[in-house]
Amino acid sequence: MFSNKDIFKLIIPLIIEQILNSVMGMMDSLMVSTVGPTAISAVSLVDSINTLIIQVFSALATGGAIVCSQYIGSRNHKKANESGQQLLLSVFAISLIITAFAVILRRPLLSLIFGSVEPAIMNNALTYLVITAFSYPFIALYNAGAALYRACGNSKYPMTISMVANVVNVAGNAILIFGLHCGVEGVAIPTLVSRAFCAVVVLYSLRKPKQEIVISNYSSVRPQWALIGTILSVGIPTGIENGMFQFGKLAIQSTVSTLGTDAIAANAMQTILESFNSMAAIGIGLGTITIVGQCMGAGRPDEAKRYIIKLAKYAEVALIISCALTYFATRPLAVLGNMTPESTRMFIEMSTFVSIIKPIPWIFSFSLAYGMRAAGDVKFSMIVSSITMWTCRVLIVTILCRVFGFGPIAVWIGMACDWFVRGICFTTRFISGRWSQIKVIDKAAGN
Numbered sequence: 001m002f003s004n005k006d007i008f009k010l011i012i013p014l015i016i017e018q019i020l021n022s023v024m025g026m027m028d029s030l031m032v033s034t035v036g037p038t039a040i041s042a043v044s045l046v047d048s049i050n051t052l053i054i055q056v057f058s059a060l061a062t063g064g065a066i067v068c069s070q071y072i073g074s075r076n077h078k079k080a081n082e083s084g085q086q087l088l089l090s091v092f093a094i095s096l097i098i099t100a101f102a103v104i105l106r107r108p109l110l111s112l113i114f115g116s117v118e119p120a121i122m123n124n125a126l127t128y129l130v131i132t133a134f135s136y137p138f139i140a141l142y143n144a145g146a147a148l149y150r151a152c153g154n155s156k157y158p159m160t161i162s163m164v165a166n167v168v169n170v171a172g173n174a175i176l177i178f179g180l181h182c183g184v185e186g187v188a189i190p191t192l193v194s195r196a197f198c199a200v201v202v203l204y205s206l207r208k209p210k211q212e213i214v215i216s217n218y219s220s221v222r223p224q225w226a227l228i229g230t231i232l233s234v235g236i237p238t239g240i241e242n243g244m245f246q247f248g249k250l251a252i253q254s255t256v257s258t259l260g261t262d263a264i265a266a267n268a269m270q271t272i273l274e275s276f277n278s279m280a281a282i283g284i285g286l287g288t289i290t291i292v293g294q295c296m297g298a299g300r301p302d303e304a305k306r307y308i309i310k311l312a313k314y315a316e317v318a319l320i321i322s323c324a325l326t327y328f329a330t331r332p333l334a335v336l337g338n339m340t341p342e343s344t345r346m347f348i349e350m351s352t353f354v355s356i357i358k359p360i361p362w363i364f365s366f367s368l369a370y371g372m373r374a375a376g377d378v379k380f381s382m383i384v385s386s387i388t389m390w391t392c393r394v395l396i397v398t399i400l401c402r403v404f405g406f407g408p409i410a411v412w413i414g415m416a417c418d419w420f421v422r423g424i425c426f427t428t429r430f431i432s433g434r435w436s437q438i439k440v441i442d443k444a445a446g447n
Contacts, residue, residue: 063235
């Protein structure tokens, strides 16, 4: 169904978009680091919550993309369009609820998760959380709209929107931080503006005719509970899985926050760097969802399996290159980030460990899972990932830090253990072929 040209046409914009987003994230952190260590610590702590919220929206968008791509593969474009409408309606309603919750309960929420942090960090964190929380509906709508374009095989357009938005974001940061000498609000406000831009553009673009998915009249969209149920049957397990990852990271962050400002700053920088070296492989994984979803919708599971293996090989090459590049960038980034000598030492230690270990288990732990989820095998992934997160990652980090006195390197030791165990589980599942026997679109009434 997909030639090599089709595959690269799909995955290259996805890779560029993911890398660009990560680069802009690093630039955000480097800019806010000039305000001081309390600012970067506050942004890092709140971004742990923001990432959790974004992962929930991403999971729902993924659920919609899988359903739409399978309908497109089965040539049922009417249902693909209706599924797109229900996805946008669902994520918008959920995002409004989450925004209200985050704004109203911001102080107890931060106190519950992070405990007693320095007052200056808490004040900055409250400011950053309130402003970024108002961007949740925008990022939810953009993620859903972008997922619909990708389900159709058009990854170039979402990339273009993201590129423009990132330029707006960084320019806004520069003006507010360096020009107007703002604090954390200098990062938060441009984030809100850029996300609003993305949502408006993608919603307007979906109205244009001559696309596989067209949503021309948003005011006429009404709930279709069967389709919403189909989308949520895929999106909720994926959301729980992503949520468990982020809750686990928050639990780990709570432990790291007791290690001092240097450890928080070093771990924040390493988290950004580790995210960056995953971006190319994640972009390929997003392309896998579209390709495998359409293959499964067309009733070609053997072809889907071949594409999963092929794209996993591409992802491994991309990961090795990315890890090498980020390793050599560690020291320059420490200098640019104005990190203290102790924070720099911890940062280099963590970067070296991750760069060596990560290329071994990551592909088995993640790349195979992208394809199996696209086929609808989301519950197995949810169960395995949730168990390994808490039993491997969180438990090991807690013991190493609180019992044996390890520094933030414990975070990455626990993560590596998680990757290896998950990799074994997902590889076993993939070889068994049970993932290809699950039906998704037949669950909706009227199919």
